[in-house]
Amino acid sequence: MNNGPLIFLGIFFALAFSWGGIIMTNHITYGSLEPYFDEATEEMFPKPIDGLAERGRRVYAELGCVYCHTQQVRRPGYGADTDRGWGNRQSVARDYILQDRVFLGTMRTGPDLMTVGQRLPSPEWHYNHFYNPQITSPGSIMPPYPFLFEKRRIVGEPSERALNLPPEFAPPEGYEIVPTPRADALVAYMLSLRMDYDLPEAPTAEQ
Amino acid sequence: MEWLFYLIAFIVALCITFTGAWALRWAVRQGQLSNLEEQSRSIFTEEEPEGRQSDFFPGRGGSSRRSRRQR
């Protein structure tokens, strides 16, 4: 008995079905979604992020941040995303179209980062937090990233860029902690994460 | 343009359905769906026949004390 061809046809069409349905159908229907042009302000949304932030996005990928942080806000009433202040509206497909790699994420060991740039606009907070999360968020289980900073001996004047650390985290006398370009890029990326514009398909919830 | 997409989708769906129906009919005609249970015995051979367990903890094979006790 030779039922090879039957099996082959079956397994081919079984997968072709979902490939067509999930991948190709959506690729055709919204795979070329364009930014929204707001005629009142003559601006396009979402806006592209600048070059430094774009490099920070690369650091975000290298360090695997996506495994603990999502970048998606679910609609009000579905989960507590908006109640926790992670965004004042649902995030929709158009919010992501300018990102060459989408970091939706599937795990919230840490909080959502879709609007972290609005929530925590202070660069100093982010530098300290990356150097050691315990400084800003005691009890956090986020790992420290000391390798994004340089510990160097103070020669002459201390650097303007040196971190202003609380005593228990400060380096020994005569040393200072200075961010590397990667830390600058990552912080720029954090600050670029915002959702402060309206899209017709996702109006901001009334406060 | 949208109607073209739905037309193509419809034709593809028809093709898939008909191919499936054809394959099923072909299989039935070939007799592949008859005598199904017989196929489940194809894993047994003269060396490892049906009705005989073929794996034990080492040293506790067919003639082990434990199995005798159970008889």
Added chain:
Amino acid sequence: MSSVSQFVASVNPTASADVGVRARLREIDESTRLPVLLFVGAALFWLLGGTFFALIASIKLHHPDFLGETEWLTFGIVRTVHLNTVIYGWASNAGIAVALWLMARLCRTKLHHGGILMVAMVFWNVGVLAGCLGIMAGDGLSIEWLEFPPYATPLLFLAYALTGVWCIITFRFRQSEHTYVSQWFLLAAFFWFPWIYSVAQIMLVIEPARGTIQALVNWWFAHNVLGLWFTPIGLAAAYYFIPKVLGKPIHSYYLSILGFWSLALFYNWAGVHHLIGGPVPAWVISAGTVASVMMVIPVIVTAINHHMTVVGSFAQVWRSPTLRFVVFGAMSYTLVSLQGSSMSLRTLNLHTHFTHYTVAHAHLGMYGFFTMIMFGSFYYILPRLLQKEWPSSMLISVHFWTASLGIILYFVGLSIGGLIQGMQMNNPDIPFLEVVANTIPYLVSRSVAGIIILVGHLAFTVSVVWMILKPRSPQETSPTLFRSPEAMPLRPST
């Protein structure tokens, strides 16, 4: 000219003169020895490596300062290396080893073109190694399940293609009258995987799709690696070993075929349930939820088949190392699949999404189901390849108890922790850091489970290495267990 015809003859059974004879099982097993052993060896290497990285990652989640100074040991990288070593290193190597052996045996034909497989094995493992080192060097792509940098994937793809070609050639040379259901699963797995892998590579890495289409492709791929690659291989092994070791045919062959086709139809739609509530079209999510619920059909059908075959033979199961592991795996399969269906329902998903509950679920699938079945298969295959007995019952018992209790502790602890995490996260009155603090005891229980599991893996490795190195004793010209003249009757008479 003659070389061409020789080549044609070696891949085409109708052009070949000397394949009419059906090989004996022992000859088949011997012909597969070298390639299968190589894959098993590679699998063990990655198993130990993957467990090691898993432990580091697990400890980091409750002691974030642990090894915190080194970039390549940061959590995001260690966790990723763990996932890729166990998926592409351990599970894929083990799955290919078992699939090759099963395919040759079920086709009743000696292994042809073993060289293809050795080349494939080398390419595959060099690819995995390059990929893991690349992730540590910061080249990881941060696309879940596809983190390997682009320079590692061509090696994997080539290795994969070679294995798939071998599989088809062997199937064409089959000398059996019947195609057993395990062969269906194996053929399907070998056909599906390159498809999903190449689609994912093209639409995510080479020519990334726009916006959240990427997320759809990502989860279509990642869930299908489980559903269309590991699950078919695991089920193929279960469908073979349970009836084979017990010496009685599967409960209902008809049901096994129904299970196959319903799995093929529904499983590949289910992956989008990872995006429930996310920025993708609602109808896709609904379709994914429906498919996830429909998965109950193949699961129940398979469960009936496996468990009804085993019912009444628990004493035999207990006496067989293979079946202890395989039946544990089959039970986990039933549990994890029903759990998966329930998790796609919005009411439960609301609490389990984005939490450790999902992690526990994934480990019950990859470890409780797939890995346990692979262990069981190795306990059957290796004595027949080496023509030697396992050296120590004690080591097998240690392996079984640590692996099974370890994964149970892992699953129970992390599931409870995940549910608490999810419910508290949905209550905006509880500060986020408090939610984090409340999960820590469960994260510690996971590290304990990891240590227990590591002990089992070490026991298994010692067992295998000892078995390969020990001399063959004179009475072991063939493995005694399955040639014993006074073998066990199927049911002990009372």
